[in-house]
Amino acid sequence: MERPPCSGPVRACERWGAGGSADSYAEPVTPDPRSVRCHVVTGKGGTGKTTVAAALALALAADGHHVLLIETEGRQGIAQLFDTPPLPYEERRVAVARGGGEVKALAIDVEAAFLEYLDMFYNLKRAGYALRKMGAIDFATAIAPGLRDVLLTGKIKEAVTRREHGRPVYDAVVVDAPPTGRITRFLNVTNEVAGLARSGPIKTQSDGVMAVFRSPQTAVHLVTLLEDMPVQETADAIADLREAGLPVGSVIVNMASEPLLPAAALARAADGGLTAADLTSALSAAELPGGDQLAEGLVAEAVEHARRWTAQDALRDDVEALGRPTVELPLSVGPIDLGCLFELAERLEGHLSTEAAA
Missing domain, CATH: 3.40.50.300 (P-loop containing nucleotide triphosphate hydrolases)
Structure with missing residues (x-):
């Protein structure tokens, strides 16, 4: 230089x-x-x-x-x-x-x-x-x-x-x-x-x-x-x-x-209220193969996502409490x-x- x-x-x-x-x-x-x-x-x-x-x-x-x-x-x-x-x-x-x-x-x-x-x-x-x-x-x-x-x-x-x-x-x-x-x-x-x-x-x-x-x-x-x-x-x-x-x-x-589910569905999944039975009829109507096994797998992923999102969202309060301007990057x-x-x-x-x- x-x-x-x-x-x-x-x-x-x-x-x-x-x-x-x-x-x-x-x-x-x-x-x-x-x-x-x-x-x-x-x-x-x-x-x-x-x-x-x-x-x-x-x-x-x-x-x-x-x-x-x-x-x-x-x-x-x-x-x-x-x-x-x-x-x-x-x-x-x-x-x-x-x-x-x-x-x-x-x-x-x-x-x-x-x-x-x-x-x-x-x-x-x-x-x-x-x-x-x-x-x-x-x-x-x-x-x-x-x-x-x-x-x-x-x-x-x-x-x-x-x-x-x-x-x-x-x-x-x-x-x-x-x-x-x-x-x-x-x-x-x-x-x-x-x-x-x-x-x-x-x-x-x-x-x-x-x-x-x-x-x-x-x-x-x-x-x-x-x-x-x-x-x-x-x-x-x-x-x-x-x-x-x-x-x-x-x-x-x-x-x-970003959350992949609506707020009500996120809260229900995080609380364990979502079951395979809730998805079976929708999967059948869509003519997707897999039946109960696919429904159980989707429920497990939804619950994991909802709980992870809930935990992250709670930490937003901790970040805000730091008292500094904050910006989120995706x-x-x-x-x-x-x-x-x-x-x-x-x-x-x-x-x-x-x-x-x-």
């Missing part, structure tokens, strides 16, 4: 760090949907947070906007969703949205980000390459996992605040972030580092990153399923984020299924492709419009 020339630590701090003190945002903030530019997407493993992040990027890119979609976990999930070759450490266009908007994607390579960091702050580009040949970078990030998160969050902040000709390069940055179990530590890691360094580039960078993450221009969106564990993890993550002073955005219920019956992403993006676009107007 091309970047403007760096003229020593002052220029580097402007890009990777400066932006205010982390202590300026001691209280939790509520993000204003109209001003959010950094959308962090997290969720329990298996909830589809990468899919949601990709769809959100498409929604934000509509009407001619420029959006950067950042992957932090090195799984190349974004490349798979957009059916492109593995992403290098540079920003590449992966989709065009309605109205000429575009989505670019970046898979952050920790080693490359470390070399970039050394070059920007300390003019140690050659030394950095020597460290890489020695395997020192891999060693450092392995024994100090927090260093990896510092590099990732620093790069995210740089993308959010980058400007050209007096305006932001990207209208929005969407981050496919780590799971809910470690999202607060991931976003708050530079604050911990800042406590270890009282001055210098590291302190400046840490304060600048936290100034962005704790400001109203950031929103942490949580993806969940209508299942007990994901909903509970979402509730725990919201509590942790608020305690850390990080702004919580929307709760996105992914893969929500369960896809086929593989997730670009067409499916655009359909999900339309749902999210409507949610974003509603939130901005509220």
Whole structure:
């Protein structure tokens, strides 16, 4: 990725760090949907947070906007969703949205980000390459996992605040972030580092990153399923984020299924009131083979569906009790492709419009 020339630590701090003190945002903030530019997407493993992040990027890119979609976990999930070759450490266009908007994607390579960091702050580009040949970078990030998160969050902040000709390069940055179990530590890691360094580039960078993450221009969106564990993890993550002073955005219920039976039939099936005898006459009238055996199988499936739906519907109350704006995305019956992403993006676009107007 091309970047403007760096003229020593002052220029580097402007890009990777400066932006205010982390202590300026001691209280939790509520993000204003109209001003959010950094959308962090997290969720329990298996909830589809990468899919949601990709769809959100498409929604934000509509009407001619420029959006950067950042992957932090090195799984190349974004490349798979957009059916492109593995992403290098540079920003590449992966989709065009309605109205000429575009989505670019970046898979952050920790080693490359470390070399970039050394070059920007300390003019140690050659030394950095020597460290890489020695395997020192891999060693450092392995024994100090927090260093990896510092590099990732620093790069995210740089993308959010980058400007050209007096305006932001990207209208929005969407981050496919780590799971809910470690999202607060991931976003708050530079604050911990800042406590270890009282001055210098590291302190400046840490304060600048936290100034962005704790400001109203950031929103942490949580993806969940209508299942007990994901909903509970979402509730725990919201509590942790608020305690850390990080702004919580929307709760996105992914893969929500629709009821296949009318409300009265659902309630009857869930209560065990549906029997094979109720279906036998209808099956006979339709001249379907199978008789009692088919009727019993259909009843079993209906009861299972009704009870699963009832349990999921009860969890909607728990999601609503979290007190955050909520949107549901439907369960896809086929593989997730670009067409499916655009359909999900339309749902999210409507949610974003509603939130901005509220």
